[in-house]
Amino acid sequence: MKKIAVVTGASSGMGREFALTLEKHFKVDEIWAIARNEKSLSELGKQVSPEVRAISMDLTDPYSFAKYEKALEEEQPEICLLVNASGFGIFDSVSDMRMKDSDDMVDLNCKALVKMTKMSLPYMHEGSKIINIASMAAFQPIPYIDVYGASKAFVLSFSRALNSELETRRIQTMAVCPYWTKTRFFDRAVGEKQIVRKYIVMYEPEMIIRQAWKDLAKGKDISIYGTIAKGQAALCKILPHKLVMKIWKKQQDLH
Numbered sequence: 001m002k003k004i005a006v007v008t009g010a011s012s013g014m015g016r017e018f019a020l021t022l023e024k025h026f027k028v029d030e031i032w033a034i035a036r037n038e039k040s041l042s043e044l045g046k047q048v049s050p051e052v053r054a055i056s057m058d059l060t061d062p063y064s065f066a067k068y069e070k071a072l073e074e075e076q077p078e079i080c081l082l083v084n085a086s087g088f089g090i091f092d093s094v095s096d097m098r099m100k101d102s103d104d105m106v107d108l109n110c111k112a113l114v115k116m117t118k119m120s121l122p123y124m125h126e127g128s129k130i131i132n133i134a135s136m137a138a139f140q141p142i143p144y145i146d147v148y149g150a151s152k153a154f155v156l157s158f159s160r161a162l163n164s165e166l167e168t169r170r171i172q173t174m175a176v177c178p179y180w181t182k183t184r185f186f187d188r189a190v191g192e193k194q195i196v197r198k199y200i201v202m203y204e205p206e207m208i209i210r211q212a213w214k215d216l217a218k219g220k221d222i223s224i225y226g227t228i229a230k231g232q233a234a235l236c237k238i239l240p241h242k243l244v245m246k247i248w249k250k251q252q253d254l255h
């Protein structure tokens, strides 16, 4: 039976970094790389030892999942690792944001992540792992990043509950909660209005993913990189969220 790793968002940023480094942690025959940019997915094949199967899918399109389903049915692989890294955010007020953008954020960040997980689970065995990229945004409500923040709170809650539920099957699920990280994410997130202007830190994707591999090996259900990020996550748990939102708006000069 072919052993595979499946990585969504493997065309860039943190998903790409997971795909590039996973052979140090998992012995797989193939990496199934999923995103829309097929050229970038195919180029991954030149950078890693396992075979790369580029599966071009727009995960906001419900019909695209048939491609993944067909590939699974034909190959009947063992999925050792599923990384759900596809995702995007838009920084804007709920009133001004285009309906399509808020719909797509929920469809990609939440619905597609659940769908990929449900479709993959029948092919997972004892010792298989699921990594879902949530965000630091998961820990607090964030005015002007409302929809994105709520979508990532969903990912965090879903991942931790699933990890507990799958204990009996010995399948680990871990949510990765990056703080601001230098990727193409900002090309789409920051509009002309530049609502978010101040970034306390800006990490490199390599830092987040290196920490994620370490935390996965330790059996954790959540991975946070960096002292500032860990401190903020802790504060968000103890401070009233009304105060946390006030601090955020003051920091960004929002009213």
Ligand SMILES: NC(=O)c1ccc[n+]([C@@H]2O[C@H](COP(=O)([O-])OP(=O)(O)OC[C@H]3O[C@@H](n4cnc5c(N)ncnc54)[C@H](OP(=O)(O)O)[C@@H]3O)[C@@H](O)[C@H]2O)c1
Binding pocket: 008, 009, 010, 011, 012, 013, 014, 015, 034, 035, 036, 037, 038, 057, 058, 059, 060, 085, 086, 087, 088, 089, 108, 133, 134, 135, 136, 177, 178, 179, 180, 181, 182, 183, 184, 185, 186
């Ligand atoms: N960068 C940050 O500061 C930050 C912080 C916290 C969490 N995150 C989260 O980290 C994850 C990875 O993002 P990133 O920062 O690495 O940004 P990125 O470089 O923009 O990567 C996003 C990935 O999602 C894929 N994607 C976007 N729309 C898609 C669609 N409709 N269907 C399938 N795939 C799609 C993109 O591929 P294609 O364009 O080829 O489809 C790309 O591979 C996301 O879930 C993001 O929300 C980012």
